[in-house]
Amino acid sequence: MLLGLRGGDLGRLLENIVYLHLIRSGHKVMVGKSGDKEIDFIRFKDGLVEYYQVALTVRDEQTLTREIAPLNSVKDHNPKFLLTMDSDPEISHNGIRQIYALDWLARQ
Numbered sequence: 001m002l003l004g005l006r007g008g009d010l011g012r013l014l015e016n017i018v019y020l021h022l023i024r025s026g027h028k029v030m031v032g033k034s035g036d037k038e039i040d041f042i043r044f045k046d047g048l049v050e051y052y053q054v055a056l057t058v059r060d061e062q063t064l065t066r067e068i069a070p071l072n073s074v075k076d077h078n079p080k081f082l083l084t085m086d087s088d089p090e091i092s093h094n095g096i097r098q099i100y101a102l103d104w105l106a107r108q
Helices: 010-024 061-072 101-107
Strands: 028-034 036-045 046-053 080-084 091-093 097-098
Touching: 010 036, 010 046, 010 101, 028 046, 028 101, 036 061, 061 080, 061 097, 080 101, 097 101
Parallel strands: 046 080, 080 097
Antiparallel strands: 028 036, 036 046, 091 097
């Protein structure tokens, strides 16, 4: 951040913001794996588990499919979130809540 965003990856920056926000909540946060797929963050909160994927945008169908695949591969019924900078109303993809990241940050 100190060197600026010249050509920086805004998706990675968003991931870092979400990660820091999750860590500041005081709960344990880990990167996860389901088979060969990576789950950006798993938060252990008061005996519950929450799964998070973070993407700058998922308006492209291929990107959406790629981003929700790791969450779809998790077979438990814990909350699953896809946080993006797409300012659309909240959408559910088979129980995976796609939320505008700024709305999610404001509610936390």
